[in-house]
Structures are given as structure tokens and as C-alpha cells.
Amino acid sequence: MSVRRFEEKVVVVTGAAQGIGREVAFRAAAEGALLVLVDFSPLVEEVSAEITGLGFPEPLVVLANLEQYAECCKVMDAAVDKYGRIDSLINNVGGTIWVKPYEHYEEAQVEAEIRRSLFPTLWCCHAVLPVMQQQNAGAIVNVSSIATKGLNRVPYAAAKGGVNALTACLAWENGNRGIRVNAVAPGGTDVGERKIPRNTQPMSDDEKVWYQQIVDQTIDSTVMGRYCTPDEQASAILFLASNDASYITGTILPVGGGDQG
Secondary structure (H helix, E strand, C coil), X not given: CCCCXXXXXEEEEECCCCHHHHHHHHHHHHCCCEEEEEECCCXXXXXHHHHHHCCCCCCEEEECCCCCHHHHHHHHXXXXXXXXXXXXXXXXXCCCCCCCCHHHCCHHHHHHHHHHHCHHHHHHHHHHHXXXXXXXXXXXXXXXXXXXXXXXXXXXXXXXXHHHHHHHHXXXXXXXXXXXXXXXXXXXXXXXXXXXXCCCCCCCHHHHHHHHHHHHHHHHHCCCCCCECHHHHHHHHHHHHCHHHCCCCCCEEEECCCCCC
16 A cells, blocks of 8 residues: 555554454555454454554554443553554444344344444444544444445344434534534445354345345446445445544445435
8 A cells, every 4th residue: 555544553453353344454454454353253363463563563453342331441541552542443343143024033132232332332432432522533434334224124224324423412512622524324244254154053045045146236236237345345444444534423325326215
């Protein structure tokens, strides 16, 4: 990377073990960031080692279950203890666990979807705000989803709708304190085979049909007729996290090849 928008900036990336979060971590490192990589899986250690092996500063790695508020506070405390500040927070934890029409969800499954795709962002924002307010500076980028309008993922869509509302409200509350809060809403993104599956149970025949409906809708809804790459999502996320977006806040940016969600 010839651009170094994050030179000596402290960037916290959650969900950094794989997928979009992993790509964001590598791109931010190449642009000079001092990284804090967060995930519940020890695989994030491998990401840190790869980044260090490329000659970039060794990231701080924090293993945490971000569905728990205390764990989110632990992450922010660790970042401040090491670097003294947090310049950007990328909230990337979330993802559909089950795929089916809403009437087929069990009560516990609905609650699990909300815990997975809303609470990590909700709690991390709450935990980082005192740090950024004291600095009178900071950028938060929440990863939402175009699936707030879509098939067979109602609890996940509701959780990401909550992320959108959180983004807008925090932007209003903190705009005069030097803190920008935005979100990227990814469309379908080809991250390859996941090392950490969201659901360890094999799909039933019905679930395979319902999942294919999601794939078909995703491709039909984009004017570009394809899935996105993790790098394309990372570009949008890091733009909003950088000073290139210094006068942008409260925005939900669809990255879906023309699908506005």
C-alpha cells in the first residue's frame, strides 16, 4: 500500500480471525496501523503472526467473547494499557447462524441470533465511548448488512437493523465531541470456506433450499451480478475509519454492487 492513512493510529478490529475482519486487519497494517486484533478464536493468533511476518508491527491480540459486556471492556482496557488511546474501532462481529423462514425459528435461536449480531457492536461501542470522549476524537465503523431487507434471516436482519439505529443515534450524540460513527452494510461477500463455522450442524434438505433462496436473491438484487470480495468490503470500512471520511458521520454505506438494501 502506498497510502498510509493509519500511520501510528491505534485500530481495534473485532472478528479479526477470518473473513472481512481478517482482510481489514491486513489492509490497516499495510497502512501503518497499530493493531488490536480481537476474536473468540485462537486462530486470530495466526493472523497476528502473518502480519508480523510481513514486517509490520506485532498486533496486540485479545481473545474475548464480545457477546459479554465485561469482555468488551477488557478489550478496550487492554488497548489503552498498551497504546494509551484508541483511534478507530471496527465492529465486525456477527453473522447468520440459522437460515429459515421466521416461523421455523425457536425462541432460543432468535435470542442467539440477536446476541451474535447486535450485542457485540452494542457493547463495544459502549465500552469505547469513554476513551474516545476523553480524547475528543475517534472513528467507529460498524459492520451491518444489506440483509436488513431479505429472505430467511429475520432475527439476523433485526439485529443488523439495531446496528443501523445504534450507528445513527451515536453519531448524533457524539458528533460535537470529535467522534464519527458510521456503518458499512455488506452485500453477499465471498470469504471462502470458513475455518470457524457459524453453525456446526449440517443443513437439512429444507435449509439447503432456504439458503439457495438467499444466494439467488443476493445475486438478483445486485446490478453487478456477483458476490463481493473481502478486499472490496475492507476498502469501504477503512475509508470510513480514516480521515478521508472526516466529514461523514451517521451514514450507512451499502456495499452491495448496487443493492441498496
